[in-house]
Amino acid sequence: MFNNRFKRGLLTVSLSLNIIFVLFFIGKRFYYSHQSLFHHVITKDERWADFLKSKAGTGEIIFLGTSITEGFNVQYEFGNPLVKNMGFAGSISENGIQAINKLIYRKPKKLFIEFGVNDFKYGISMDTVKAHLVSMLYLIKDKSPNTVVYVQSVLPTNIDSLNNKIVRYNKETKNICLMRDVTFIDLYSEFLRGNKIDADLTIDGTHLSDAGYFNWRRLINKYVN
CATH class of the missing domain: 1.20.5 (Single alpha-helices involved in coiled-coils or other helix-helix interfaces)
Structure with missing residues (x-):
């Protein structure tokens, strides 16, 4: 019992x-x-309000881009509070023009630009995306000529048809930058395994894993610091 x-x-x-x-x-x-x-999610408008009311500082470095940029903890990765992240999920190249119009009065020391992948996912034409990039570069040159600009290539994905567009766009973007004396940073080839994004560097075929962000920081560290 x-x-x-x-x-x-x-x-x-x-x-x-x-x-x-x-x-x-x-x-x-x-x-x-x-x-x-359980937590208040900071909206895009709130992020912009906080950013625009903050002190610019003489050495401000700003990252603009899509959710891929948004997920990049740049202040931590580069150990510099003057490195700011104004990337937003869902952003297209047209949003880059809008963002530059909002912040260019701050006369940032450096601007890092990452746009394109969402444009191609949404079916926006390559000519339109290139025109938007040219507009961004023109705005910066006109409103803040001492700002150093870095155009980062669009990263590869795990979708072949999308990668074909991205490869062509990156090649043409490089030429645009050469004609305007702007630094073009090739990230694409450094994220490849075969013909697609390295599976170890992504969480879903587009967005980056911790290893992906480590790789990105490694590739651009010399331009940031």
Whole structure:
């Protein structure tokens, strides 16, 4: 009888632990998929408001781009509070023009530009994307001629048809930069494995993993510092 009670007790404890274990992981998944219920998510307008009311500083370095840039913790990676990130998820090249119009009065020391992948995903023509890039470069040259500009190539993805467009765009963008004495940084080839983005450097075929951001920082560190 004692053994039976002991076995039933062990079974009860085991079942209870399993239930707690399952509930923990269900709760964890719910938390991470519904973080907005637990934390205030800073909106794009709030980020811009905070940025524009901040002190510019004489050596301000600003990153503009898509969600790929947004996920780049530049202040931490480069150990410099004057390195600012104004990348936004879903951004297209036209948004780059809008962003530059908002911030160029600050006369940043350097601007790093990353646009294009969303344009091509949304079916925007290559000529339009190139025209937007030229407009960005013109605006910077006109409003803040001492700002040093770095145009970063569009990164590869895991989609062949998209990569074909990106390769062509990067080649033509490099020529645009050469004609305007602007530094073009080829990131594309440094993220490849075969003909697609290195799976170790991405989390979903487009956005970067920690290893991907480490690789990016390695490639541009000499331009930032």
